[in-house]
Amino acid sequence: MTAATIAPARKGSGFWGAFARNKGAVIGLAFLTLIVLMAAFADVLYPDSPWDMTAMPFQPPLSEDALLGSDTLGRDIAAGIAHGARVSLLIGLTSTAVAVLIGVFLGAVSGFYGGRVDDLVMRFTELFQTIPNFVLAVVLVAIFTPSLTSIVLAIAIVSWPPLARLARGEFMSLRSREFVHAAVTTGQSNMTIIWRQILPNSLSPIIVSASLMVATAILLESSLSFLGLGDPNLMSWGYMVGAARTVIRQAWWMSFFPGIAILLTVLALNLVGEGLNDALNPKLARKGRS
Amino acid sequence: MTETPLLDVRNLTIDLPRGADRPHAVQDLTFTLEPGEILCVVGESGSGKSMTAHAVLGLLPKAVKVSSGEIRHQGTNVFSLPERDQRALRGGRIAMIFQEPMTALNPLMRVGDQIDEVLCYHTTLDRAARRARVVELLASVGLPEPDHLRRSYPFRLSGGQRQRVMIAMALAVEPDILIADEPTTALDVTTQKQILELIQDIQAKRRMGVMFITHDFGVVAEIAHRVAVMQRGQIVEIGTAEEVLNRPQHPYTRQLIAAVPHLIEHREDFTRARQPVLTAEKVCKTFHLGGGFFTPGRKVVAGDDLSLTIHQGETVGLVGESGSGKSTLGRSIVGLIKPDSGRILFEGVDLLSLSRPAFRPYRRHVQMVFQDPYASLNPRHTVGDIITQGPVAFGEDRHKALEKAKALLKLVGLDASAAERFPHEFSGGQRQRISIARALALEPKLLIADEPVSALDVSVQAQVLDLLEDLRHRLNLSMLFITHDLRIAAQICDTIAVMQKGRIVEIGPAKEVFGNPQHAYTRTLLDAIPGKGWTIPEDVVPVTRRSSALRTSA
Numbered sequence: 066m067t068a069a070t071i072a073p074a075r076k077g078s079g080f081w082g083a084f085a086r087n088k089g090a091v092i093g094l095a096f097l098t099l100i101v102l103m104a105a106f107a108d109v110l111y112p113d114s115p116w117d118m119t120a121m122p123f124q125p126p127l128s129e130d131a132l133l134g135s136d137t138l139g140r141d142i143a144a145g146i147a148h149g150a151r152v153s154l155l156i157g158l159t160s161t162a163v164a165v166l167i168g169v170f171l172g173a174v175s176g177f178y179g180g181r182v183d184d185l186v187m188r189f190t191e192l193f194q195t196i197p198n199f200v201l202a203v204v205l206v207a208i209f210t211p212s213l214t215s216i217v218l219a220i221a222i223v224s225w226p227p228l229a230r231l232a233r234g235e236f237m238s239l240r241s242r243e244f245v246h247a248a249v250t251t252g253q254s255n256m257t258i259i260w261r262q263i264l265p266n267s268l269s270p271i272i273v274s275a276s277l278m279v280a281t282a283i284l285l286e287s288s289l290s291f292l293g294l295g296d297p298n299l300m301s302w303g304y305m306v307g308a309a310r311t312v313i314r315q316a317w318w319m320s321f322f323p324g325i326a327i328l329l330t331v332l333a334l335n336l337v338g339e340g341l342n343d344a345l346n347p348k349l350a351r352k353g354r355s
Numbered sequence: 356m357t358e359t360p361l362l363d364v365r366n367l368t369i370d371l372p373r374g375a376d377r378p379h380a381v382q383d384l385t386f387t388l389e390p391g392e393i394l395c396v397v398g399e400s401g402s403g404k405s406m407t408a409h410a411v412l413g414l415l416p417k418a419v420k421v422s423s424g425e426i427r428h429q430g431t432n433v434f435s436l437p438e439r440d441q442r443a444l445r446g447g448r449i450a451m452i453f454q455e456p457m458t459a460l461n462p463l464m465r466v467g468d469q470i471d472e473v474l475c476y477h478t479t480l481d482r483a484a485r486r487a488r489v490v491e492l493l494a495s496v497g498l499p500e501p502d503h504l505r506r507s508y509p510f511r512l513s514g515g516q517r518q519r520v521m522i523a524m525a526l527a528v529e530p531d532i533l534i535a536d537e538p539t540t541a542l543d544v545t546t547q548k549q550i551l552e553l554i555q556d557i558q559a560k561r562r563m564g565v566m567f568i569t570h571d572f573g574v575v576a577e578i579a580h581r582v583a584v585m586q587r588g589q590i591v592e593i594g595t596a597e598e599v600l601n602r603p604q605h606p607y608t609r610q611l612i613a614a615v616p617h618l619i620e621h622r623e624d625f626t627r628a629r630q631p632v633l634t635a636e637k638v639c640k641t642f643h644l645g646g647g648f649f650t651p652g653r654k655v656v657a658g659d660d661l662s663l664t665i666h667q668g669e670t671v672g673l674v675g676e677s678g679s680g681k682s683t684l685g686r687s688i689v690g691l692i693k694p695d696s697g698r699i700l701f702e703g704v705d706l707l708s709l710s711r712p713a714f715r716p717y718r719r720h721v722q723m724v725f726q727d728p729y730a731s732l733n734p735r736h737t738v739g740d741i742i743t744q745g746p747v748a749f750g751e752d753r754h755k756a757l758e759k760a761k762a763l764l765k766l767v768g769l770d771a772s773a774a775e776r777f778p779h780e781f782s783g784g785q786r787q788r789i790s791i792a793r794a795l796a797l798e799p800k801l802l803i804a805d806e807p808v809s810a811l812d813v814s815v816q817a818q819v820l821d822l823l824e825d826l827r828h829r830l831n832l833s834m835l836f837i838t839h840d841l842r843i844a845a846q847i848c849d850t851i852a853v854m855q856k857g858r859i860v861e862i863g864p865a866k867e868v869f870g871n872p873q874h875a876y877t878r879t880l881l882d883a884i885p886g887k888g889w890t891i892p893e894d895v896v897p898v899t900r901r902s903s904a905l906r907t908s909a
Binding site (some may be wrong): 101242244246247248249250251252253254260261262265266 | 502686689690691715718719721722723725726727730731732733734735736745749750790793796797
């Protein structure tokens with residue numbers, strides 16, 4: 066039974082079949098592709114720096130030289146959104162990758178060895194969980210001065226604990242499975258067992274929650290930039306919303322379009338995450354639907 | 356019998372959804388159940404026996420539909436009744452007990468309330484009357500202190516007690532048909548015996564018709580009046596118990612009966628003159644369950660002063676009920692569990708005193724075959740990988756190991772091409788063969804087999820046992836064979852150790868333990884073997900085992 070439920074994830078057709086059955090996920094994936102393309106071709110679409118003044122300030126949308134309007138200094142909102150996509154995706158992906166590395170490593174060690182090690186690692190994890198995420202991120206960025214690296218690290222540091230707990234749970238349950246016992250009795254080393262036997266079997270839920278974490282990371286980055294803690298050299302959606310908040314009643318478009326961009330990206334990522342969940346954890350998905 | 360049958364199933368065909376391994380779950384099924392009769396439906400997993408029971412109760416999954424035929428209950432076709440009457444019939448006149456008593460009871464409700472719920476739904480009794488009835492029912496299924504037990508939650512009860520509660524619940528509305536779907540499969544032999552007696556007793560008292568689904572011919576011999584044998588959705592043979600058990604006609608029935616493990620007097624050729632391979636001395640292990648910083652947990656003694664010797668080429672059987680500590684000893688020997696005290700000597704070296712790196716070379720000499728063929732193979736690795744991982748970990752060349760793995764696959768009766776496939780492409784029996792090949796890849800001297808066949812169908816069970824028997828002669832293996840089934844132990848073991856509550860209560864040559872049991876517990880176990888009174892007919896016993904088919908009269 067257990068094997069049958071894991072099996073479909075192996076075959077390409079089975080995976081895509083299950084993924085495509087969730088219509089929202091397909092729409093999300095399509096939209097995400099669009100955003101990635103926009104980020105990749107930002108230099109082609111808007112060759113000038115998004116910081117350059119290209120139009121009169123306070124131009125409403127659909128005006129001649131600014132499709133989505135211009136901001137208080139005459140910068141093109143559309144250019145800002147295209148270039149900001151890069152920053153958002155870059156920070157979202159790298160910080161999630163770092164968080165996955167930290168979380169899975171600690172969770173794996175904790176779940177595999179158990180006992181004292183587990184106690185120690187879990188108390189350490191709880192230390193991070195008891196501090197409000199956002200406050201910690203703000204403090205970290207403020208201490209290390211805002212830059213791309215410090216933002217990525219700050220977001221990673223506040224987001225790994227749930228992943229560590231998830232990985233720990235997976236490792237603990239897989240640890241007592243017979244195929245792991247069999248690996249122990251055939252003399253395989255602990256590293257081999259963690260890496261080759263347990264990790265591949267625990268990846269599905271980790272991938273799913275990592276995909277959702279990208280969305281959270283993007284939101285966190287936007288919030289940091291909104292507070293003026295973004296990388297001062299990079300145009301980002303959060304910065305645009307933050308900069309426009311003082312003139313929101315005169316020029317709604319300045320905060321509206323970047324806001325929509327954040328909303329749609331996060332929504333798309335969530336939809337994709339849910340689709341991945343359906344495809345990778347078919348047992349859970351079926352339970353949810355019936 | 357001239358009266359109308361209680362249950363009359365005519366030409367019942369149930370369709371399976373497209374993409375299943377066959378178009379019909381059951382096909383053209385016709386049988387009757389008379390009042391006061393126990394009809395045993397026998398077959399291997401996937402033969403459609405449970406599907407038939409579920410169809411009678413309207414419990415079929417949505418994707419599965421009855422396409423033709425009828426089920427008549429005392430003359431009325433169940434399918435022609437309106438939904439409401441069908442429901443009343445199902446709860447009121449036909450009751451069912453399930454295989455797994457833990458999942459069939461609601462874990463968050465007191466057992467008394469669960470029975471009360473049934474009464475509330477199907478009768479007009481008032482509160483006090485229902486309460487009296489609940490107590491009466493619990494007493495009638497032989498539960499102690501029914502008034503107190505009524506207020507317990509299911510987790511407080513043992514497996515046998517839960518099954519009794521299930522039966523009490525089924526009897527609550529005095530049904531005239533009881534459908535029992537493998538009700539004793541999850542239970543120990545001694546509990547199984549009690550439950551079988553209870554079902555027989557109740558059935559005789561109330562003249563109920565019982566449809567009893569099982570895969571165990573021993574159980575059939577114990578209780579059946581009539582027997583229906585199912586294979587791939589069809590009844591291949593139906594008749595009185597006497598006919599089917601002693602003069603089976605259909606080849607499939609004969610094949611099933613031939614595969615039934617039975618108590619045989621064991622080979623005497625084994626001589627104890629050889630070297631001991633493994634000696635366990637005074638091994639103790641206590642598990643501490645639950646508890647926290649301040650509260651002490653519960654203690655479970657899984658090993659208390661266990662001593663045991665396995666000689667070169669000997670098969671030692673470790674038998675006992677669940678929780679008796681059989682697996683704990685097996686796992687201690689392969690180093691999965693560290694005992695609290697005692698010594699485990701392998702060729703004179705105490706394995707327990709060794710450090711991890713010093714213990715490692717010994718791992719390859721002691722290998723294990725696990726119980727669950729579905730959980731013991733990593734679903735993400737190919738069979739070739741699974742078998743070669745051990746030798747590669749001990750420094751063997753990958754290509755050489757793969758060549759050897761292919762040879763091993765042939766040795767255990769699989770095709771060499773199996774190495775490139777994944778475990779989920781194989782059946783339970785084939786997986787167990789892979790598991791055996793993996794253990795053999797390290798060329799062990801001692802094989803620990805922990806219930807290697809208890810998850811398999813009888814005929815597959817017989818094949819795997821034959822394979823183990825064959826391998827041990829060919830490779831001169833010593834084996835510790837852990838099982839709860841004394842019939843299997845009798846077939847394959849030279850020496851038997853009987854365990855109860857963490858202690859070995861009796862140990863000796865198989866012939867003596869089965870022929871002249873000394874300890875009371877051994878006698879209880881032997882007495883509880885279902886189908887003792889039935890001798891497998893001479894003409895269906897396969898040639899390989901016939902020579903030693905002298906039964907002990909327990």
